[in-house]
Amino acid sequence: MNAANQIDINQPTMNPHLSMTASRSRLLRLLAGSLLLGSIAMPANAGNLISSTDYLEYELPKKVQAQCVERDNCPEIDIKYLKTNHGWINDIANARINNLVVNSKPTESVPIKTNVNQTMVKAAIDDFASSQFIDMPEGTSWAYSLMVTPEYLGHVSDFELFEINTYVFTGGAHGMPYSEYLIFDLNTKKQIKLEDMLQSGKESRFKALAYDAYKTWVKTVDDDVSSYEKNWPFTLSDNVTLTDKGIDIRYQHYAIGPYAYGMPVLSIPYSKLDGVIKQHFIPK
Numbered sequence: 001m002n003a004a005n006q007i008d009i010n011q012p013t014m015n016p017h018l019s020m021t022a023s024r025s026r027l028l029r030l031l032a033g034s035l036l037l038g039s040i041a042m043p044a045n046a047g048n049l050i051s052s053t054d055y056l057e058y059e060l061p062k063k064v065q066a067q068c069v070e071r072d073n074c075p076e077i078d079i080k081y082l083k084t085n086h087g088w089i090n091d092i093a094n095a096r097i098n099n100l101v102v103n104s105k106p107t108e109s110v111p112i113k114t115n116v117n118q119t120m121v122k123a124a125i126d127d128f129a130s131s132q133f134i135d136m137p138e139g140t141s142w143a144y145s146l147m148v149t150p151e152y153l154g155h156v157s158d159f160e161l162f163e164i165n166t167y168v169f170t171g172g173a174h175g176m177p178y179s180e181y182l183i184f185d186l187n188t189k190k191q192i193k194l195e196d197m198l199q200s201g202k203e204s205r206f207k208a209l210a211y212d213a214y215k216t217w218v219k220t221v222d223d224d225v226s227s228y229e230k231n232w233p234f235t236l237s238d239n240v241t242l243t244d245k246g247i248d249i250r251y252q253h254y255a256i257g258p259y260a261y262g263m264p265v266l267s268i269p270y271s272k273l274d275g276v277i278k279q280h281f282i283p284k
Helices: 024-031 062-071 087-102 118-135 203-218 225-231
Strands: 039-041 051-055 076-084 145-156 159-169 176-185 190-192 240-242 246-250 265-269
Touching: 051 145, 062 118, 076 087, 076 118, 087 118, 087 145, 087 159, 087 176, 159 240, 176 240, 176 246, 203 225, 203 265
Parallel strands: 076 145
Antiparallel strands: 039 051, 051 076, 145 159, 159 176, 176 190, 240 246, 246 265
16 A cells, blocks of 8 residues: 555644535645545543544545546545544544444445454445446436544543444435444443443343333324334334433434434433443443
8 A cells, every 4th residue: 555545543634624525626636636634623521531533544546536527526535533542442433433434335245344454444435436436327416425423422420422423325315324322431441332331130121211212202203102113113222322311322214213203312311220220320
């Protein structure tokens, strides 16, 4: 891999304002060199954690660059990595970001890849960008989009909270957003999952509380809960985060509702979680 194509999430890059969706004249200027994107600071206010993001340093393949100029329509690649003053948090979050990038175009014939390296990340982006000009009919105005952004949500007690948001568009009526929570324990220096939070034998009780929250949410979109549930039955998601009021459970599009309903969040207050989750997860 030559220097122009190298992916470096630790070194700041050149310009924080460059965009893959630049106008034709601006795109021509961009293509004169690498499409380098700079660091955008996102200061955090929790404890001693400092959080920002770094754009991926990436150059479109030469063939794609030529097609961009010819059609005045460039795929939008907007990938950011997490950069905090806790290296172990960066390692876990950025490994997940790389995994989401590599698996951004799942197909029935290609299995999900779990062990991902930077070479695979670049190859996946190259394939994503190039496929626009294979799949897209001539004369169409839409462009492929691949966006991944980590966001700092704050902290509860000694737990630092993040969210990774992605958006993939490859044509059709709409793109596909995706959102994933990450919880980090500063004391143990580990990522926390739902299973780590639950007291032994309390999985069914937590599921029952989530189901109650589901029915409460359904009432905001439909008058008939039982009828709605026949079409969009409840399932328990392990995509959870802590808040100052309780636990939020995030669902992806189509999980418990149609696309138009977005990505629902079910909330369970701490007052109902006493004896269900381990005590140190409940703020004092």
